Amino acid sequence: MRSLVLPEFTISRSEECDRCRACEHQCPFGAHTYDVSKDKMISDSYRCAGCQRCAVFCPKGAIEIRPAPSFYRPNASWSRERIEDIKRQAESGGVLLTGCGSDKPFRIYWDHMLLNASQVTNPSIDPLREPMELRTFLGSKPDRLSLRSDTDTATDPFLMVETPVLFSAMSYGAISYNAFQALAIAASRSGTFFNTGEGGMPSEMKSQFKKHAIVQVASGRFGIDAEYLNCAAAVEIKIGQGAKPGIGGHLPGEKVSQHVAATRMIPEGTDAISPAPHHDIYSIEDLEMLISAIKEVTNYEKPVIVKVAAVHNISAIASGIVRAGADILAIDGVRGGTGAAPKVIRDNVGIPIELAISSVDRRLRDEGIRERCSIIAGGGIRCSADVVKAIALGADAVYIGTAALIAMGCTLCQRCHTGRCSWGICTQDPGLMRRLNVDDASRRLVNLLSAWSHEIKEMLGGMGINAIESLRGNRDQLRGIGLHEWELDVLGIKGAGE
Amino acid sequence: MSVRRQKLYSKEICACSIFGAMSRAGERFTGERVIRAMASMHHRGNGLGGGFAAYGIYPEFREYYAFHLMFTGDARAQREAKRAAEEFLLRNFDVVHDEEIPHSDDVHVRDPPLLWRYFLSPSKHGEDIDLPDDEYVVRKVIHVNSAIDNAYIFSSGKNMGCFKGVGYPEEIGRYFMLDRLYRGYLWTAHGRFPTNSQAWWGGAHPFGLLDTTVVHNGEISSYGTNRWYLEMLGYKCTLHTDTEVLAYAVDLLMRRQDLPMEIVAKILAPPTWETIDRMDVRKRELLTALRRIYAPLLMNGPFAVIVAQSGRMIGLTDRIRLRPLTVATRGDMFYISSEEASVRLISPSLDSVWSPRGGEPVVCEIDGMFEGRLEHEIAGAA
Numbered sequence: 001m002r003s004l005v006l007p008e009f010t011i012s013r014s015e016e017c018d019r020c021r022a023c024e025h026q027c028p029f030g031a032h033t034y035d036v037s038k039d040k041m042i043s044d045s046y047r048c049a050g051c052q053r054c055a056v057f058c059p060k061g062a063i064e065i066r067p068a069p070s071f072y073r074p075n076a077s078w079s080r081e082r083i084e085d086i087k088r089q090a091e092s093g094g095v096l097l098t099g100c101g102s103d104k105p106f107r108i109y110w111d112h113m114l115l116n117a118s119q120v121t122n123p124s125i126d127p128l129r130e131p132m133e134l135r136t137f138l139g140s141k142p143d144r145l146s147l148r149s150d151t152d153t154a155t156d157p158f159l160m161v162e163t164p165v166l167f168s169a170m171s172y173g174a175i176s177y178n179a180f181q182a183l184a185i186a187a188s189r190s191g192t193f194f195n196t197g198e199g200g201m202p203s204e205m206k207s208q209f210k211k212h213a214i215v216q217v218a219s220g221r222f223g224i225d226a227e228y229l230n231c232a233a234a235v236e237i238k239i240g241q242g243a244k245p246g247i248g249g250h251l252p253g254e255k256v257s258q259h260v261a262a263t264r265m266i267p268e269g270t271d272a273i274s275p276a277p278h279h280d281i282y283s284i285e286d287l288e289m290l291i292s293a294i295k296e297v298t299n300y301e302k303p304v305i306v307k308v309a310a311v312h313n314i315s316a317i318a319s320g321i322v323r324a325g326a327d328i329l330a331i332d333g334v335r336g337g338t339g340a341a342p343k344v345i346r347d348n349v350g351i352p353i354e355l356a357i358s359s360v361d362r363r364l365r366d367e368g369i370r371e372r373c374s375i376i377a378g379g380g381i382r383c384s385a386d387v388v389k390a391i392a393l394g395a396d397a398v399y400i401g402t403a404a405l406i407a408m409g410c411t412l413c414q415r416c417h418t419g420r421c422s423w424g425i426c427t428q429d430p431g432l433m434r435r436l437n438v439d440d441a442s443r444r445l446v447n448l449l450s451a452w453s454h455e456i457k458e459m460l461g462g463m464g465i466n467a468i469e470s471l472r473g474n475r476d477q478l479r480g481i482g483l484h485e486w487e488l489d490v491l492g493i494k495g496a497g498e
Numbered sequence: 499m500s501v502r503r504q505k506l507y508s509k510e511i512c513a514c515s516i517f518g519a520m521s522r523a524g525e526r527f528t529g530e531r532v533i534r535a536m537a538s539m540h541h542r543g544n545g546l547g548g549g550f551a552a553y554g555i556y557p558e559f560r561e562y563y564a565f566h567l568m569f570t571g572d573a574r575a576q577r578e579a580k581r582a583a584e585e586f587l588l589r590n591f592d593v594v595h596d597e598e599i600p601h602s603d604d605v606h607v608r609d610p611p612l613l614w615r616y617f618l619s620p621s622k623h624g625e626d627i628d629l630p631d632d633e634y635v636v637r638k639v640i641h642v643n644s645a646i647d648n649a650y651i652f653s654s655g656k657n658m659g660c661f662k663g664v665g666y667p668e669e670i671g672r673y674f675m676l677d678r679l680y681r682g683y684l685w686t687a688h689g690r691f692p693t694n695s696q697a698w699w700g701g702a703h704p705f706g707l708l709d710t711t712v713v714h715n716g717e718i719s720s721y722g723t724n725r726w727y728l729e730m731l732g733y734k735c736t737l738h739t740d741t742e743v744l745a746y747a748v749d750l751l752m753r754r755q756d757l758p759m760e761i762v763a764k765i766l767a768p769p770t771w772e773t774i775d776r777m778d779v780r781k782r783e784l785l786t787a788l789r790r791i792y793a794p795l796l797m798n799g800p801f802a803v804i805v806a807q808s809g810r811m812i813g814l815t816d817r818i819r820l821r822p823l824t825v826a827t828r829g830d831m832f833y834i835s836s837e838e839a840s841v842r843l844i845s846p847s848l849d850s851v852w853s854p855r856g857g858e859p860v861v862c863e864i865d866g867m868f869e870g871r872l873e874h875e876i877a878g879a880a
Binding site: 118121122123125130131133135136137141142143144145158365368370371392463464465466467469470471472473474475476477 | 717719720721722723726727729730731755757761770771772787788789790791792793794796798799800817818820
């Protein structure tokens with residue numbers, strides 16, 4: 001069926017173009033072709049994903065990709081997106097798939113909170129001259145330290161991070177082997193952790209990276225055996241994901257290469273389908289049993305993380321999860337990313353992470369169980385200021401996924417689900433995958449964490465605080481701007497000037 | 499502003515003078531020299547708060563908790579607060595003696611509240627019956643301070659008392675006639691320079707719970723974090739000041755959790771990771787565990803503090819020593835002060851004078867009083 005959807009982008013090529021055909025080689029979507037008879041490059045804007053790969057790699061800088069100026073008659077109710085979605089569904093008859101986090105203009109609360117700084121009454125601290133500590137511990141903490149008996153000092157398992165930023169779950173299968181490896185290397189060099197997602201851990205990586213790996217147990221249970229659970233610093237039970245709360249996952253058979261298949265312990269080329277719920281968790285007590293089972297298998301040496309999507313009654317859910325024995329609670333907000341999700345789910349289900357952190361932290365404090373678990377917040381963390389604000393709202397640390405991908409080259413073109421990632425990140429195509437150099441990508445990730453850590457130190461020093469843990473739940477350091485009363489109340493902060 | 503948000507903390511910011519004097523032999527002396535020492539640091543305050551804590555002043559009532567209460571507001575509000583507070587006290591305690599706290603009308607102070615003291619012992623009933631006395635008293639104090647309007651218990655220990663109000667410390671000292679009426683073996687004092695709050699008598703230092711009192715110079719930047727942790731454990735921060743969290747933290751760690759001061763100091767002002775990582779295994783593991791478990795009690799921001807308890811005085815600064823603290827000794831006398839000059843004023847010759855390092859507690863105890871207490875094997879390591 002001929003598509004009736006207008007192209008999203010226009011490709012313009014200046015006279016600098018010397019027809020080297022680099023763009024043709026770079027574009028995995030076939031937007032550039034070379035017409036031999038006319039010695040001319042031809043652009044097919046219908047195929048363009050707007051990933052900017054060709055523009056970056058054109059040796060002459062001759063290519064420019066812009067949003068297409070063409071339009072449907074403007075209509076406040078029927079936006080271009082609404083019209084085009086209908087056309088696409090009329091053509092395919094299926095659920096619209098997409099990748100990356102939601103691009104909808106939900107209020108970004110990070111941008112409506114301002115940080116405090118010391119003036120006169122309290123000296124600010126210069127992080128270049130004074131110690132400034134970002135180390136923090138994730139896990140369940142006892143109420144007290146007893147010095148009287150050795151048994152009491154035996155501690156619950158925990159994770160120690162040198163900076164409060166961890167890489168969130170991205171599975172081998174969803175992302176390429178090279179991208180997966182780059183995350184593992186960067187985590188180990190930066191004193192933090194990467195997360196295997198539900199794709200298992202390639203066996204050759206197990207010994208090298210086990211101290212910096214969080215292994216995931218998700219509803220598909222791919223790649224899980226006792227060895228997998230024990231080649232990690234922590235185990236994460238994934239209940240939900242911010243981009244698709246209540247929805248399972250589907251890795252199409254084309255992405256299940258021999259190596260992916262071996263890692264996931266499934267036949268090559270078969271679809272890897274993760275059900276929406278865990279079929280052994282139909283209630284909170286079932287979660288408790290799974291947590292116990294995992295602790296048993298790992299000899300009570302590893303903290304167990306439970307990851308959920310931020311949904312309406314997240315605080316009650318969080319309380320149940322802590323009482324079920326989770327050591328760490330990971331919450332993923334509505335803007336969290338994905339390799340593939342139904343667009344309608346991604347854009348309509350869940351709540352922003354900022355509100356979720358605050359209400360969960362408050363609920364756990366009210367119940368007196370806040371220190372029985374740590375909170376890792378994810379889904380929409382874009383910069384170091386977001387990290388600082390998340391911690392001031394009550395998180396212990398944050399997960400970053402999208403930001404890490406962008407550091408490796410991702411431009412958020414939202415074509416992850418096609419498996420044709422031109423940057424070699426979200427693909428299993430050997431040719432495309434080779435585009436991502438592991439050394440280069442891991443260096444970019446290490447740099448990103450280092451840059452954010454420096455910035456966090458500057459912000460902390462400005463507030464007169466020299467340990468990140470003195471910021472946790474310290475809402476006094478935040479003021480809201482441009483927010484309604486109810487929003488200030490949920491965030492538990494005052495308005496600017498109040 | 500919504501009610502919910504009004505309850506959000508409004509931290510007070512202040513700079514101050516602090517002073518402590520103690521006889522290690524347990525000899526009692528009047529507040530006269532302490533007042534003089536504070537007067538010499540007049541410029542460190544701005545007349546919006548001064549106060550004293552004195553230990554050993556009520557030997558005739560040493561078995562009883564001495565409650566100092568203030569009733570604020572206009573005359574009617576004061577009467578009503580006193581009626582409500584007394585009704586509560588009589589229901590929960592046996593009051594053996596009560597009287598107005600004596601004061602001198604020759605000293606002009608602004609808006610003095612009605613000040614009353616009660617000597618009492620717990621009268622437990624119902625589900626409270628099994629509580630230890632101290633815990634029982636703490637709960638009742640927290641109740642009065644958070645639930646009864648215009649009534650504040652600002653002193654609740656045995657054989658000790660706090661005296662505080664709005665004014666320069668030397669004025670407050672003379673108002674309460676501390677130089678004439680009381681003799682104690684340990685005195686601490688505070689002169690206040692608040693920058694962002696209306697002056698009220700309850701906001702002056704010292705702050706205390708039971709016989710632990712705190713005078714504090716500084717601003718605690720970690721207030722929001724410290725506060726939620728303490729509130730989660732049942733404390734209610736009603737006085738809107740960061741010093742309160744210090745007092746509660748000390749109560750939690752020393753009384754409820756029975757940790758020695760050396761360990762408590764490492765919780766409030768721990769060494770940096772750089773230092774900890776270089777220590778031998780045993781010390782490193784202990785300090786790492788302390789920081790991991792008690793991270794929300796790390797007091798961040800500039801402070802110098804004097805904590806006093808029966809028979810003991812402790813000086814401590816923040817871990818990067820952003821506020822001054824000088825320690826001096828002369829014979830049996832032990833002094834801690836914001837300034838050496840104030841010590842020299844009342845004791846021109848000194849045996850030793852030094853400035854403790856950031857995060858290093860200075861502990862002065864009455865000779866022999868704490869001998870035989872549990873010697874924590876690991877405490878030495880810290």
